[in-house]
Amino acid sequence: MRNTILVLAAVSLVIAALCGAALGGQASPMASERAAAAGPGPARQLRVIAFGAHPDDCEIRVGGVAAMWAAQGHKVKFVSTTNGDIGHWKEAGGPLAQRRLREVLAAAKVLGIETEVLDIHDGEIMPTLENRRTIVRLIREWQADVVITHRPYDYHPDHRYTSILVQDAAFMVICPFFCPDVPHLKTNPVFMYSSDGFQKPYPFKPDIVVGIDEVMDRKLDALVKIESQFVEGCVSGNESMIPKNDTERAAAHERVRTNFTGRFAAIADQYRDKLAELYGQDKGKAVRYAEAFELCEYGRRPSAAELRKLFPIPSTNP
Numbered sequence: 001m002r003n004t005i006l007v008l009a010a011v012s013l014v015i016a017a018l019c020g021a022a023l024g025g026q027a028s029p030m031a032s033e034r035a036a037a038a039g040p041g042p043a044r045q046l047r048v049i050a051f052g053a054h055p056d057d058c059e060i061r062v063g064g065v066a067a068m069w070a071a072q073g074h075k076v077k078f079v080s081t082t083n084g085d086i087g088h089w090k091e092a093g094g095p096l097a098q099r100r101l102r103e104v105l106a107a108a109k110v111l112g113i114e115t116e117v118l119d120i121h122d123g124e125i126m127p128t129l130e131n132r133r134t135i136v137r138l139i140r141e142w143q144a145d146v147v148i149t150h151r152p153y154d155y156h157p158d159h160r161y162t163s164i165l166v167q168d169a170a171f172m173v174i175c176p177f178f179c180p181d182v183p184h185l186k187t188n189p190v191f192m193y194s195s196d197g198f199q200k201p202y203p204f205k206p207d208i209v210v211g212i213d214e215v216m217d218r219k220l221d222a223l224v225k226i227e228s229q230f231v232e233g234c235v236s237g238n239e240s241m242i243p244k245n246d247t248e249r250a251a252a253h254e255r256v257r258t259n260f261t262g263r264f265a266a267i268a269d270q271y272r273d274k275l276a277e278l279y280g281q282d283k284g285k286a287v288r289y290a291e292a293f294e295l296c297e298y299g300r301r302p303s304a305a306e307l308r309k310l311f312p313i314p315s316t317n318p
């Protein structure tokens with residue numbers, strides 16, 4: 001597992017260096033330098049990193065907008081902060097962690113993005129100094145413009161502590177003498193929360209809602225790669241849920257697609273007013289599927305206009 005992760009990290013760095021060279025002849029320019037070279041607006045290549053607690057969280061909450069960013073030439077990376085090694089009713093340990101890594105690598109290939117799984121046990125991540133350093137290094141190495149994670153109000157301790165760790169990194173990434181082995185960012189990224197349905201102490205309140213209709217099929221194609229969770233029932237499954245042949249597998253995939261279709265349609269309906277505000281009344285009403293994001297106060301605070309430009313929302317609308 002560790003070797004695989006190191007190889008993935010090395011590949012990420014090589015690709016980051018190549019992208020930097022293509023942009024401005026520098027191996028790995030700082031975010032502020034890239035911004036100064038290319039100016040604001042959707043034409044500039046963005047670098048986005050999303051942290052989910054398990055190998056499926058980013059794919060569910062960010063998979064659509066990630067595919068849209070990738071299609072526009074932006075660079076997106078998903079990080080699962082735990083290896084998912086207890087996330088099944090029948091399997092556990094190293095073999096499950098390896099299976100879940102394979103699943104998110106397959107999903108990332110469909111979405112056109114990179115992915116990494118940290119070798120921390122599922123159910124055991126804590127907001128430690130060591131883990132804060134890990135998150136800070138990952139954000140810096142990716143040269144992130146946008147960072148996305150869970151809100152800290154969530155049912156799962158791994159979700160909550162992943163959120164805390166990313167929030168704790170929001171200032172540290174620009175501090176030159178914190179983890180000086182990886183150069184600090186000169187421009188603080190924008191930090192965003194992905195959506196959830198929890199009401200206490202505060203309900204999720206989106207600043208950005210992105211219509212994902214054009215990539216919905218691709219997102220569903222990615223999600224059905226994660227069979228251990230969505231086909232086999234995660235921790236609540238049973239033997240009858242494991243497909244025994246191709247016909248059963250195809251039927252199971254169809255059920256997964258139908259369930260997620262309803263989920264992303266519900267997000268569009270729930271935040272219809274925000275869609276109308278961002279896309280205009282007619283286009284906002286026509287959006288069928290959506291993902292929603294809320295600005296975290298701890299990173300850079302862009303204006304509403306700048307925030308909108310960071311996301312794949314047509315700029316010609318009001």
Ligand SMILES: [Zn+2]
Nearest residue numbers: 053054057156
């Ligand atoms: Zn999770």
